[in-house]
Amino acid sequence: MSRTTRVTITASAVTLLCLGASLSASPQVIAETLGREVHTFSPLDPSTYPGRAEQEPPRALDASTAPRQQSTMSPDGTWMPKQPTEDADATAPGAQPPVFGIAGAEASAQPPQTPSTQADSHEPAAPQTSDVASAPENVDEDAGLDPTDQDDTETGQPAEEDDPVVPDVDTPESVTVIVNKLRPLPEDFVPEDLVELPAEFSQDTVELREEAAEATEKLFAAAHEDGIDLTVISAYRSFEYQQELYEGYTAQHGTDRTNEMSARPGHSEHQTGLAIDVDTPDGAHTLQQSFGETQAGQWLAEHADTYGFVIRYPQGAHEVTGFQYEPWHLRYFGEDYAQQIMEGSGVAETEFDLDPAPDYAP
Secondary structure (H helix, E strand, C coil): CHHHHHHHHHHHHHHHHHHHHHHHCCHHHHHHHCCCCCCCCECCEHHHCCCCCCCCCCCCCCCCCCCCCCEEECCCCCEEECCCCCCCCCCCCCCCCCCCHHHHHHHHCCCCCCHHHHHCCCCCCCCCCCCCCCCCCCCCCCCCCCHHHCCECCCCECCCCCCCCCCCCCCCCCCCCCCECCECCCCCCCCCCEEECCHHHCCCCCEEEHHHHHHHHHHHHHHHHCCCCCEEEECCCCHHHHHHHHHHHHHHHCHHHHHHHCCCCCCCHHHHCCEEEEECCCCCCCCCHHHHHCHHHHHHHHHHHHHCEEEEECCCCHHHHCCCCEEEEEEECCHHHHHHHHHCCCCHHHHCCCCCCCCCCC
């Protein structure tokens, strides 16, 4: 009888031992082993049911409903309280995992699932992915930037540079304005920055625009260093003064001859304040084409563009400029444009893509 009793106790012990082992292997441990999200809940606390944490607060538990402490059987067959297992990664009952970034905030704003939805599912909850916000797809990183400040990254070529500045050939105040038989100036145009040239540059009082006057001084100083002395015999002329000259030439030489050697009022470059007629102090070749054969004329043809001047009416360009060869007539364009003209055809109309002006419009 005693033997039978010992066997019965042993079988009961084995049964209790298996039950204790199954209780030790809680769903929390199994879920963590499988790498799934842990849902810790108590059958005595409905607030810990999946999906119920946000729907109703935990109920107050009294001694009769409080969860019982787990126990386990010792090897000698006695029951002992089970020591809780510390798990830093375990989530407290009813607590939600931390949410990061904007995406997490949006996820938490979604309505919670009803208990019946998760209660009907016997599958372990799927592991949640990181809620850290990531950059949205198909974002144009160049949006809002000025396209002109960007290189062509697709071709690897830098952005195209701006085109060279086109000369202003129409504005009367422009240093590159073109005046000829088809392009007159306004009758009342008078440059606002006229200055007198120093007395040593001319026997008379003459005026030029300030920029052209400074360039004239540099031109004459350079010529002097090379043994060439120059003088100005004509510079700025008003519309009224040009009219007097034209009428006097017409009375002396006739209209056809005058139109070849002198401009009508409003069509003279002298009205711009950017043109000068030069000569040597002895006056041996004043307003004569032979001036181009002198040492002074040849020096000007070679060096004038360095200081911003060109021989405005070169030899052989009558059908474009409308005037005969005048080696004494210099026109200021500025150094860059003067050199551009002389490196090309030597004719301003041609280099600035303007129509020839062989005669006045009918």
